[in-house]
Amino acid sequence: MSRRVYLDHNASTPVHPEVVAAMLPYFGEIYGNPSSVHGFGRDARAAVDAARERVAAFLRVRPDELVFTSGGTESDNFGLKGLALARGRGHVITSTIEHHAVLRSAQALEAQGFAVTYLRVDVHGMVDPDEVRRALRPDTIAISVMHANSEVGTIQPVGAIGAIAREAGVPFHVDAVQTFGKVPIDVDALGIDALSFSSHKVYGPKGIAGLYIRRGTKMVSIQHGGEHERRRRAGTENVPGIVGLGTAVEVRARDMKEEGERVTALRDRLWEGIRARVPEVRLNGHPTERLPGTANICYRNVESESIVLGLDLKGIAVSAGSACTAGSVEPSHVLVAMGVPLDWAMGAVRSSLGRSTTAEDVDYVVASVTEVVAKIRKAMPVGAA
Amino acid sequence: MRYSETLVEHFLNPRNAGLMRDADGSGSDEYAACGDLARFYLRVQDGRLAQARFQAYGCGPTIAAASVTTELAGGRPVEELVLLKAQEIEDALDGLPEDRKHAAEVAAGAMRAAALDALGRTRGEPMKGEA
Secondary structure (H helix, E strand, C coil), X not given: XXXXXXXXXXXXXXXXXXXXXXXXXXXXXXXXXXXXXXXXXXXHHHHHHHHHHHHHHHHCCCHHXXXXXXXXXXXXXHHHHHHHHHHCCCEEEEECCCCHHHHHHHHHHHHCCCEEEEECXXXXXXXXXXXXXXXXXXXXXXXXXXXXXXXXXXXXXHHXXXXXXXXXXXXXXXXXXXXXXXXXXXXXXXXXXXXEEECCCCCCCCCCEEEEECCCCCCCCCCCCCCHHHHCCCCCCCHHHHHHHHHHHHHHHHHHHHHHHHHHHHXXXXXXXXXXXXXXXXXXXXXXXXXXCXXXXXXXXXXXXXXHHHHHCCCEECEECCEEECCEEECCHHHXXXXXXXXXXXXXXXXXXXXXXXXXXXXXXXXXXXXXXXXXXXXXXXXXX | CCCCHHHHHXXXXXXXXXXXXXXXXXXXXXXXXXXXXXXXXXXXECCEEEEEEEEEECCHHHHHHHHHXXXXXXXXXXXXXXXXXXXXXXXHCCCCCHHHCHXXXXXXXXXXXXXXXXXHHHCCCCCCCCC
């Protein structure tokens, strides 16, 4: 295998060299516990504080409105459960296309007696803000809608939803794991009270993420122990991770706009190339309101996993829209919610481009996809699926 | 790579893929849990399989399993193929991961159905299987 092309940036990204360099001292010479009063601890505390200020500046929020967590999943659990449990009982509104970290948190709340409305989406995977308004009840205590969907990349009208939430006096949580560092986020303009974000989707390390909590928002902790993070999230801080996140957002602030434009053009080149060469394909997600690097494409009557395998053998990393686990295939809950027919949904393949992606990579992928899909279709029963 | 070299080779270069016109027997099987499907078309001479072709829909292992089955079944008495076991197909692929065992099962089921269909036609009484 000669060429290797990574088109799975929505899953994870390589740590930026500047981020690695910034983190390294915190694995070695600066190893104190930030809670310790001695000099070793104070050095670590200073690093955590400085990184928190960087992330706060990037999001244009106050440093004390940020809580560092272990990942996007923890942030989502904290965001939704923290808001709901602080209110004891009531009704929660979310959407059918959320990440499982939100969906299963909502289901856990249902098991505890909360009522949950799961909003439908349109064919582009977009929530209608009017549906949010219609779903509101006198006992609605939280709304959680993601900023952009990881599978199809559709960017939700969170500003319109935030305005409705604010008008109703209901706190609004947004899972921004896929947009943080890729598209601008203004929590004030968008009316967001809690925002989940993660580091490893934007060239930072894994195992570090955060939750923005607007000052004055009633929240309860879901992890108990010491007095860390202003008693909102117990556990010794992941100092190297926090430092890495702090540097990652600085790099994003510098590179985000230009990279976004470049990656958007490559994403369109990929789709145009495939559309011109491969029969029976469709692009999922909103045509324009979509993450810069995300192209989710369905190949009718082909099972996505066989395409992923065929491309993997050519050194190309993409992800399957349906997952065959223990012999049972689940088509993506997002594509099902969008009303994509099963014979298309089973053949969904997501490519997510990033800072290292080149035009040559995209052309190689287009040629490889063309070859792999043609080969699989040759062995395919007509009309099966 | 979680798949054997043999499996990958058959996936990349499937043997005998495609439709066969005027087959002496054909049959298919589906793994309902994930919709994987294999279909075989058989050409029979003197009670033995002279040629097999396949069509498959599914993950890489299912395509590879159907491909390898057309090879391992070649030349064998059709009566014997009615009893083809999934294990033999799995062995011919140098193993399958636990969560992909169904690939061999669906190929074996389809070959058994095709063989049964061919036998039935020989005896002038169509049996289970499909054209």
